[in-house]
Amino acid sequence: MQKLQKGDKIAIIAPSGQIGNPEKIQQGLSYLCSLGLEPVFAPHLYCIRRYMAGTDKERAADVNWAFARNDIKGIFCVRAAAGAARILPYLDYKLIRQNKKILVGFCDNAALMLALNKKSGIVSWNGFLPTYDFRNNSLDSLVRNSLENLLTGLPQKIISGSTLHAGEAQGTFLCTNLSVLMKLAGTPYFPDLRGKILLIEDVHEKMHKIDLMLQQLKQQPHFNSLKGLIFGHFTDCSGDEEDGVLDDCFADFLYGTRFPVVKDFEFGHTSSRYVLPLGAKVLFSADKTCLEILRY
Numbered sequence: 001m002q003k004l005q006k007g008d009k010i011a012i013i014a015p016s017g018q019i020g021n022p023e024k025i026q027q028g029l030s031y032l033c034s035l036g037l038e039p040v041f042a043p044h045l046y047c048i049r050r051y052m053a054g055t056d057k058e059r060a061a062d063v064n065w066a067f068a069r070n071d072i073k074g075i076f077c078v079r080a081a082a083g084a085a086r087i088l089p090y091l092d093y094k095l096i097r098q099n100k101k102i103l104v105g106f107c108d109n110a111a112l113m114l115a116l117n118k119k120s121g122i123v124s125w126n127g128f129l130p131t132y133d134f135r136n137n138s139l140d141s142l143v144r145n146s147l148e149n150l151l152t153g154l155p156q157k158i159i160s161g162s163t164l165h166a167g168e169a170q171g172t173f174l175c176t177n178l179s180v181l182m183k184l185a186g187t188p189y190f191p192d193l194r195g196k197i198l199l200i201e202d203v204h205e206k207m208h209k210i211d212l213m214l215q216q217l218k219q220q221p222h223f224n225s226l227k228g229l230i231f232g233h234f235t236d237c238s239g240d241e242e243d244g245v246l247d248d249c250f251a252d253f254l255y256g257t258r259f260p261v262v263k264d265f266e267f268g269h270t271s272s273r274y275v276l277p278l279g280a281k282v283l284f285s286a287d288k289t290c291l292e293i294l295r296y
Contacts, residue, residue: 010076160274173282233268
């Protein structure tokens with residue numbers, strides 16, 4: 001995978017929710033420019049179709065356009081919200097596979113990232129959005145440092161979370177919002193779980209829905225062939241007293257499993273999080289709560 005360098009052109013796309021006011025992305029664009037990158041706007045960036053940034057075919061066309069242009073070296077999603085899963089049937093996966101580039105985004109954009117990884121072998125950087133990360137007029141230092149560390153292309157060791165199941169494993173890393181992941185269940189874009197280290201997080205979900213989504217995940221093909229599991233943050237998730245708490249959901253979900261597991265990893269819908277390479281080769285030690293990024 002080619003790394004981004006100063007002077008590189010980057011495509012700015014909106015594969016999910018509409019942007020609305022252009023001022024929402026100005027701080028994020030200024031930050032990207034400060035890294036020496038040159039933003040190029042996708043043709044349909046400011047389109048509006050209901051809650052989305054244009055029709056499904058328009059948003060898909062922008063993704064295909066970004067991968068097709070030889071002068072574009074990286075692709076940044078500017079907003080998430082919802083809608084990315086709708087464009088997946090309209091992507092040119094052969095073209096994308098022949099023109100591999102870094103894709104950067106977060107949250108709903110994970111649907112696009114998972115599909116591109118499965119169909120085209122694309123490694124995406126999950127955890128940064130120009131709109132979401134500048135809501136308080138500044139960029140969190142962990143987001144900034146981990147994003148800029150990825151720009152170096154060097155291996156990294158991340159220590160975070162607490163151990164639930166001990167063990168160590170090596171595999172391909174996938175990181176995603178749980179709700180986004182489970183919306184892909186039963187489609188051609190759901191990931192093959194064999195040999196994967198999976199990190200999941202969520203936001204604004206009821207406890208019983210988290211519980212049911214976890215059980216649905218457990219029933220997916222090759223779930224037992226996972227190499228490891230990491231729980232990120234489940235932000236502003238609540239339930240009635242009889243629903244139990246998050247640890248109850250985790251305990252029921254993990255019953256009978258044998259792979260290493262960590263919870264409370266610094267990733268999710270919080271102001272501070274790591275930006276992580278979906279599709280990278282990693283070494284995961286639950287004993288040391290260490291995620292070592294080997295190759296991406």
